[in-house]
Amino acid sequence: LASSSKSPGEFELIASLVRGLKTSRRTILGPGDDCAILAPSHKPLLYTIDSMVEDVHFRLAWGPPEKLGAKALAVNLSDIAAMGGRPTVCVVNLGVRPGLTQRFFDRLYAGLGSLARRHGVDIVGGNITRCAQLTITVALLGEVNRVALRRDTARPGDEIYVTGTVGDSSTGVRILDGRIKAHGDARRFLVERHLNPTPRLAAGAALSRMTPPPSVIDISDGLLQDLGHILERSRVGAEVDACAVPVSDAYQSVMGNVLSCALGGGEDYELLFCLRPGYTERILSRRLGIAVKRIGRIVRGKSLVVRDASGKRISTVAGWDQLRSRQ
Amino acid sequence: LASSSKSPGEFELIASLVRGLKTSRRTILGPGDDCAILAPSHKPLLYTIDSMVEDVHFRLAWGPPEKLGAKALAVNLSDIAAMGGRPTVCVVNLGVRPGLTQRFFDRLYAGLGSLARRHGVDIVGGNITRCAQLTITVALLGEVNRVALRRDTARPGDEIYVTGTVGDSSTGVRILDGRIKAHGDARRFLVERHLNPTPRLAAGAALSRMTPPPSVIDISDGLLQDLGHILERSRVGAEVDACAVPVSDAYQSVMGNVLSCALGGGEDYELLFCLRPGYTERILSRRLGIAVKRIGRIVRGKSLVVRDASGKRISTVAGWDQLRSRQ
Numbered sequence: 129l130a131s132s133s134k135s136p137g138e139f140e141l142i143a144s145l146v147r148g149l150k151t152s153r154r155t156i157l158g159p160g161d162d163c164a165i166l167a168p169s170h171k172p173l174l175y176t177i178d179s180m181v182e183d184v185h186f187r188l189a190w191g192p193p194e195k196l197g198a199k200a201l202a203v204n205l206s207d208i209a210a211m212g213g214r215p216t217v218c219v220v221n222l223g224v225r226p227g228l229t230q231r232f233f234d235r236l237y238a239g240l241g242s243l244a245r246r247h248g249v250d251i252v253g254g255n256i257t258r259c260a261q262l263t264i265t266v267a268l269l270g271e272v273n274r275v276a277l278r279r280d281t282a283r284p285g286d287e288i289y290v291t292g293t294v295g296d297s298s299t300g301v302r303i304l305d306g307r308i309k310a311h312g313d314a315r316r317f318l319v320e321r322h323l324n325p326t327p328r329l330a331a332g333a334a335l336s337r338m339t340p341p342p343s344v345i346d347i348s349d350g351l352l353q354d355l356g357h358i359l360e361r362s363r364v365g366a367e368v369d370a371c372a373v374p375v376s377d378a379y380q381s382v383m384g385n386v387l388s389c390a391l392g393g394g395e396d397y398e399l400l401f402c403l404r405p406g407y408t409e410r411i412l413s414r415r416l417g418i419a420v421k422r423i424g425r426i427v428r429g430k431s432l433v434v435r436d437a438s439g440k441r442i443s444t445v446a447g448w449d450q451l452r453s454r455q
Numbered sequence: 456l457a458s459s460s461k462s463p464g465e466f467e468l469i470a471s472l473v474r475g476l477k478t479s480r481r482t483i484l485g486p487g488d489d490c491a492i493l494a495p496s497h498k499p500l501l502y503t504i505d506s507m508v509e510d511v512h513f514r515l516a517w518g519p520p521e522k523l524g525a526k527a528l529a530v531n532l533s534d535i536a537a538m539g540g541r542p543t544v545c546v547v548n549l550g551v552r553p554g555l556t557q558r559f560f561d562r563l564y565a566g567l568g569s570l571a572r573r574h575g576v577d578i579v580g581g582n583i584t585r586c587a588q589l590t591i592t593v594a595l596l597g598e599v600n601r602v603a604l605r606r607d608t609a610r611p612g613d614e615i616y617v618t619g620t621v622g623d624s625s626t627g628v629r630i631l632d633g634r635i636k637a638h639g640d641a642r643r644f645l646v647e648r649h650l651n652p653t654p655r656l657a658a659g660a661a662l663s664r665m666t667p668p669p670s671v672i673d674i675s676d677g678l679l680q681d682l683g684h685i686l687e688r689s690r691v692g693a694e695v696d697a698c699a700v701p702v703s704d705a706y707q708s709v710m711g712n713v714l715s716c717a718l719g720g721g722e723d724y725e726l727l728f729c730l731r732p733g734y735t736e737r738i739l740s741r742r743l744g745i746a747v748k749r750i751g752r753i754v755r756g757k758s759l760v761v762r763d764a765s766g767k768r769i770s771t772v773a774g775w776d777q778l779r780s781r782q
Contacts, residue, residue: 156499157605160688162537162673163501165603170497172483174490177546177582177594184585210489219504221548221592255504258511260587265548267504267594276492278484346489361487 151250154216164252166217166269174270176207182225182262190304191323193232194239198324200264201243203348205327206397208270210346212277212336215329217250218268223259236264247329273336277401282343282362286402286426289409291331291418293376294351296321298393299383314378321376325397331416335401342403347396354400356432356445362402365431368424370442391434391443402426478577481543491579493544493596501597503534509552509589517631518650520559521566525651527591528570530675532654533724535597537673539604539663542656544577545595550586563591574656600663604728609670609689613729613753616736618658618745620703621678623648625720626710641705648703652724658743662728669730674723681727683759683772689729692758695751697769718761718770729753 151158157165180186180200188196201218208215220240224233244251249268300322302308303315310318328346335342343362345354351373359366375383375390383389412420434443478485484492507513507527515523528545535542547567551560571578576595627649629635630642637645655673662669670689672681678700686693702710702717710716739747761770 157603161606162534162671163503163540163597163603165538165599166500166502168495168497168499170495172495173493175493175544175546175579175596176490177548177580177592179548179550179582179584179592181550181584181586207489211492213490217502219502219594221504221506221594223506223508223590252502253504255506257506257508259508259590260510263550263586263590265504265506265592267546267548269502269596270490272492276484276490279488344489 151252152248155250155252158250158252159254164219166252169271172272172276174208174211174213174272174276176204177265177267178203178207179263179265184261188262193235194242195323197236197238197240197264198243200266201240201249201268202325202327203397204266204268205247205329206325206346206348208268209327209329209332210277210344210399211270211272212275212332212341212344213270213272214333215247215249215268215270217252218244218266219253220251221265222254222256223261223263224256225259225262228262273333275336275341277332277336277341277344279343279345279358280361281341282358282364282402282426284364284426284428285405286343287405287407287422288355288366288368288400288402288424288426289412289420289422290347290351290374290398290400291328291416291420292396292398293374293379294347294396294398295379295383295387295390295393296376297325297395298389299379301395302389308382310382314381317376317378318382322395325395327397328399328418331399331418334416335399338403340404342401344399344401347398347400348394350392350394351400352391352432352434352445358400358402359430359432363430365427365429366424366433367427368432368434370434371437372421372423374419374421478579479575482577482579485577485579486581491546493579496598499599499603501535501538501540501599501603503531504592504594505530505534506590506592511588515589520562521569522650524563524565524567524591525570527593528567528576528595529652529654530724531593531595532574532656533652533673533675535595536654536656536659537604537671537726538597538599539602539659539668539671540597540599541660542574542576542595542597544579545571545593546580547578548592549581549583550588550590551583552585552587552589555589600660602663602668604659604663604668604671606670606672606685607688608668609685609691609729609753611691611753611755612732613670614732614734614749615682615693615695615727615729615751615753616739616747616749617674617678617701617725617727618655618743618747619723619725620701620706621674621723621725622706622710622714622717622720623703624652624722625716626706628722629716635709637709641708644703644705645709649722652722654724655726655745658726658745661743662726665730667731669728671726671728674725674727675721677719677721678727679718679759679761679772685727685729686757686759690757692754692756693751693760694754695759695761697761698764699748699750701746701748
């Protein structure tokens, strides 16, 4: 059992991961030894790990392997963005099941490597194992830009903003698995938002230059649940205006006025942030390089209240414990 | 699909991972945010990732969850040892299948956390996902002690040494899965060597203080194959005296004179190193704090020749390509 823990063709796979990889000056030794060696960093480091598992997070039929490889890195880049940081170096663990070709992995690595290059990330090592499901796990290091943006610094009176639009990705996944019907441009847009999320690194970096530093999280679990993480860590409550939550035209054309995916759907990888009053959406959108909408404010207590256009409560979560179990 | 990517009880699992975790001063922010934050390191960093997958690397019936958790970290510690480094910080990705209890994960994390504390490693983050097989992936950072020990620095004339004994782990796994019969102390010893390997961090640190720095690898794939990695990276050959390869009394009592597990079995996590002549086994054993045996020497060319007691060739691998495909 242990002696056959490696999949046949492992060396070809590693070769295809390493092939053509260019690393920056911060990488003293890349793949091929027991460890990679990195030059000392004189800034605080950021460190995160995330994993994508076949039939849990994706199906192969949904899109090309390039987008799969890129997304495995993108979800980690989004964590660095949410801390206001700059990504630097990653290692990749691949669980390989039977039935996948060398060509498939070449394409997967091409997508991963292309996104890494675009953001100046060195891929410095990897490990490959057999597994019943295809799994791609990326552990990513980054550097703090100016100050690290945390979940535990929101204060009553702060205004709550989100970048971009929310709910597209979870609508897209429902289209892909047939739970929702959609066609044409709307379908293409929503599916693309799911398969190819954009980590908001420039927006995160811009937020790290603000004083006082805002409290930030990326929307991976869903808007209300991720806001709940900030509330719990900061020990505050919030009021959210459901009508202010930004949704795309494509979302509206498919979902109408139903906000469930916008409020509760995951994998948007937009940033949600809380900052002292005094900004306008226009100023923030310009500064962050992406449209920004104000959706509510931080209050004392530990309740998350969601109101409709008339100000009526449409949902109240009475405590952080409840928010945690909403998934 | 995407919206149900988290397993029920994820928060309890994360809580049990984090509970009672103490981190050192190098960890500015531990688990609970988008990323961990680490204090700047002024030494070069080492970076590695490794994964253990149920029914590929282990079966739950073979041992207690504490040893499983510890081994998932130990195999990474061994990579740091092979670079002569000091481990510092890790993140953990857990793939959870149905049917495992909270108590099981508490015990798994207890084993992982205990080994981490013993070696001064901070566990600063994690991620949990559903998976068909239990998988434990650890990405580990370390610091270079004095100089990083690499695979690509062996030179003709170097003598080849190994620490401890080899073949115990692969004999142990054959006992566990019923391919080999063994009883009493020998069985217990060999099984324990498989379930609970000892990363040779002190030996690696001692090697990093030698001049010139030796070429080092840890024996995870098997002695000949791992030696082959050094030969390929250093572009040299080797001659190995099979009779000099150190095996335990337990190994001999079960395997007799059969050296297949000693030469080809994996997961020993001993160190194999190549250094300039002039040392004795006794001096090196004292300096490294573990018994060390000389097993051969580095030669020009790209062949790996294994000889028996009479000097007769019992195995020749003509090139690095052949070594790579030996698994």
